[in-house]
Amino acid sequence: MREARETAGLQDFAPVYHPAGFDQDLRAVLADVQLGRWLAARDLLARTGGDWALRTSRTQVLAAAAARTDAVEAWLSEEPGSADAVVMRARVAVERALQAHREGKPSLVVLEREAQQACLIAARRVPADPVPWVGLLALAQVDVGLQCPEHWREPWEKMLPAGPWGLLARVGERDPAGNREAFHRMMQFFYACPHTSVADAINFAQWAVSWAPVGSPLRMLPLYAYMESYWRHRQDGSLDPLQHRQWSREPVVHYVRRAFHGWKDRPAPCTSVVDLNYLAHALWAGHQYADAAKVFHVLDRYATRLPWAYVCDDPASAESAVREFVRVRAQCLTTTRSRGAAAPKHRLRFA
Structure with a gap:
């Protein structure tokens, strides 16, 4: 019952959209x-x-x-x-x-x-x-x-x-x-x-990641390029029904991990809210719910239209993109809390 109430509360979450971000x-x-x-x-x-x-x-x-x-x-x-x-x-x-x-x-x-x-x-x-x-x-x-x-x-x-x-x-x-x-x-x-083409953009993004230092926003570039590829296939009707699984397959997983490694969990004023929305989506889509939850915690209430509009039911509807953000955030936070609650509790033992 308590878990159901928490899930309902997460689903009622109202995101904030503001260009100034952090x-x-x-x-x-x-x-x-x-x-x-x-x-x-x-x-x-x-x-x-x-x-x-x-x-x-x-x-x-x-x-x-x-x-x-x-x-x-x-x-x-x-x-x-x-x-x-x-x-x-x-x-x-x-x-x-x-x-x-x-x-x-x-x-x-x-x-x-x-x-x-x-x-x-x-x-x-x-x-x-x-x-x-x-x-x-x-x-x-x-x-x-x-x-x-x-x-x-x-x-x-x-x-x-x-x-x-x-x-x-x-x-x-x-x-x-x-x-x-x-x-x-x-x-x-x-x-x-x-x-x-988008393939050229992917190559460019991968090249940038090859030398970008840990924590650089350039490490996020492949997430944008892969999402753009997904979106264009969806637009022209050539989307493979299983293409959403790219986020849990190589080489995409490699670049998602590179983006997450060294990311700033204490955002600076110039930290991009869009970057973190793309990172949260990529981690969630790759079933890395605990890490996605960490990004959602840092985002707090800040959301952006993309990438959620690219993957929601009705890309032309702003409300649909909002619902997708809220749904994914709730899933990640709920899954993480559930796993934490299910972890065995160890009693302290004194010599």
Whole structure:
């Protein structure tokens, strides 16, 4: 009876969806940006300084909100000499171009050109900052016709596909730790380019894992690539009914374990909530319920639409994705508690 009540309570769990994730300072600032205010964003980026991982994640989230307002334009008008404002203008321009690309808007050509120029201006203004180069790398996925030679360079390793390797190198020169967003932008290029494929993205992700240090967010890359492969097969009707078992088979198991080994069980502000959702799903799908439960504990109430929308009954329904997250979380936590309760209790013996 008690176990049934606990399971029901877990099923009633209400997840939280917020772009700021674990970054509590960003959460407060984001509300201001959404209202068209910029002072708090200026102060936050000034405090962020040269923490490139945190700066990259914060500018990305801020740009997604600011792209729907004139906050950055107002900031530049008031402080035209602000380097952070110039970088944020580039970020917002890239976000608007990507949005136009997703929606198939005719304004894409103009917005893409404006975004490229804004990124180049920011790169000259702040030469040590990787963010403008991350922006240029993000725009590569828009160039499906490969009009820009920079988007089709020879890879660093012979077995890897051609792509915007020069732009990735520019990011790496400034952020040698391995910029999470930059590597995800490379994978998005491989998904979008007519001359590459998801298989190329998988090879790229596996290559990154081969040298990424323990605890690096780059170790999560294969989880995204394998999930994208699953999703595309599901979309085009070629999904093998047993393909979901890939998560409990090699080589996928190997990469899931590599991702889990050294993961941060005390998340930093720049820790990606999406990464942990993908990791929790991969562990659960591979029947590693105890480890998945550990990730769910760290996530607390934070959820993301993906990967759950890719595996739920109705991918187009936000409610269906929520139910899948809640169901999987409940299963992992309940299974772990049940096993703990069933473990034999040993009495202490004194000599």
